[in-house]
Amino acid sequence: MSLRDLTPEQLKDLAADVRSHYQELKAKNLNLDLTRGKPSSEQLDFAQSLLSLPGEDDYLAADGTDCRNYGNLKGITDIRSLWAELLGVPVELVYAQDSSSLNIMFDLISWSFLFGNNDSTRPWKDEEKVRWICPVPGYDRHFTITETLGVEMVTVPMTKDGPDMEAVRELALDPQVKGMWCVPVFGNPTGITFSEQVCRELASMETGAEDFRIVWDNAYAVHTLTDTFPPIYNVIRMAEEAGNPNRFWCMSSTSKITFAGAGVAFFASSPENLAWYSSLAGVRGIGPNKINQLAHARYFGSADGVRAVMLKHAGSLAPKFERVLQILDDRLGEYEFATWTKPEGGYFISLDVLDGTAARTVQLAKDAGIALTGAGSSFPLHHDPHDRNIRLAPSLPPEEEIATAMDGVATCALLAAVEKLGA
């Protein structure tokens, strides 16, 4: 029965019941962590052979490059071609870099501030104000980058097909709006995948700023939780066809495919954008770690090899996600005050509790030894205007721990809700 339909008497009974549950929970002295989207040991073990790759006497790329020596800012074709196939983009437009795509995003935006990008009339530091479109809930580390650079972040809501395009189109006309964050596939934390229509509209919409850029963080491009892979739209071509060839800075990486933080990151973009990036990346350094790239090329073998690895990950992650969804359904479903996403890929479940109770829920969980990502962390400046969103990250702990933690989270969400309703 919906929480709102309960009689005062029924609510009081429920509150007493939930409080008793919460005391039992605290008595367990738990120490559980659902905070970050880290792969589990089981997942990391899939790439165990990578620890001894490329292997002695194996250091030549397919074009004969000695990967042990300096050079090649673009990365080696052996791994670039493989990712080009996965992303459906010509290999010339895909650079392989060091481990972190976040690094590349930070560099692109901070360099746009210092120098302007290839379509800027002046460096962004010399603009009176720089604004940025932020679909919410979104990825906290994206927002931290723009926050650090003093950007004014403007939020737009997510729909089931991607960001609310009416809001995006209107904001994009503002010449001070210089960019937009996007996680187009299995988004963090919603799990939402942008529709082809949304991709096309983002590629073709009018913008007030000529140097407007969409950071297309395809972090979960192949991170399915089922046995099928999502379609990947070539937004670079869509944008080119629409007369906006330099609109997208596209990212991808192996961080949640092989080893988190020790993989290979990819940057795909238009020739002009890549040339601009190279003109500064080539001052910052000589080139990425090609040995690690070669090791990854050997480990995967082909684009199909990547997909095969991802099915192993799905086999490990899907039962954890199902368990979380089952517990949310069992414990909160009948009360109809909370909603949550049911992602088919990615690393997160986005839980909306009763308005005004997310922070309280997280605090109650913390007091009971269950660490959750801070309330509001999926919003710019950690400000969730409704105080209702909680990001759940079920990948790292073993399934039994997740079940224990989630049962506790349900209790906390319910307790915060009955408190809010005055019981």
Add this chain to the structure above:
Amino acid sequence: MSLRDLTPEQLKDLAADVRSHYQELKAKNLNLDLTRGKPSSEQLDFAQSLLSLPGEDDYLAADGTDCRNYGNLKGITDIRSLWAELLGVPVELVYAQDSSSLNIMFDLISWSFLFGNNDSTRPWKDEEKVRWICPVPGYDRHFTITETLGVEMVTVPMTKDGPDMEAVRELALDPQVKGMWCVPVFGNPTGITFSEQVCRELASMETGAEDFRIVWDNAYAVHTLTDTFPPIYNVIRMAEEAGNPNRFWCMSSTSKITFAGAGVAFFASSPENLAWYSSLAGVRGIGPNKINQLAHARYFGSADGVRAVMLKHAGSLAPKFERVLQILDDRLGEYEFATWTKPEGGYFISLDVLDGTAARTVQLAKDAGIALTGAGSSFPLHHDPHDRNIRLAPSLPPEEEIATAMDGVATCALLAAVEKLGA
């Protein structure tokens, strides 16, 4: 006999002789390259076992960290402790990062522009002018960083003990002078090592800017060409003792110890400087590639392990350097118009030809199929005011090719000199 003491007749005879030599040289249709300080295949082979390290089932750092997962902005202690011993600095002050120390230098300076560093009253981008002390000849990639950022580079000459400290002390008093490039051991391209006295003066000198920084690029800290290692002075402590705790940003890396561009870079500095760096590096990303760090820790084993590897490099490089010096001596010594350094470590020999003939010498060599680093490249904006300096990089080619190339270079230098003298 000195070129300047020749009679016109003798000079004419010599010129005819040199021109004939040069025609013979061109007839050989050479294709040789002495441009960059890259290690040779023989050197890269020393680290062959690294290609299969850390090895399957080996992924735990000494503190139990799973190096395959996210985290640890400082890098793992396993490799930090080893470099701390080599640099004579407490391990807490040494961070291990990704492959390139050049990356770190670029970040430190560009972030000082965007945000100001921890001692700045405002970001450097808001300064009317930023000036920088550049000992010359120096490292071209350093100068390219400051050039890209619009810094006014002020040169000071090198002496046998390091930069001319009288000039440095005077320049440092200018509040617009925000920093200085230094390669303190076996400098690029001179091979000069700073004396303890110079280190102490740099640590203690008065500066006009409170946020003045010395980029202490100790790229060749252990890169001896003999059987002994240079003393390494702990400039961080010297500066702290002198009341300037944040003066030095110290760099080091394994680029020319294991694999160039696929190694581990180190950043050592004061606690405040490290905290400032972390506050931005932690926005830019989650942490460095710890698997590669673990592989390096396993490969070296200890600081002595690093020194043992460096003696192998010395065994490979020293004969090449000796050959170059021998040829310079044999072919140019008697004419007394050129001078060159005789380094005991590092990767370069700095050759000064007759004033006004460096560019011509490089062009003549190019026309004969011998690629040399561009004349002037060891000076800011590639401007060698005397047009006399040429950087020789004898590491990459096999010894016989070096000998052929250097014999050609000597011919070109001599031809440019007799041309200059009107013969």
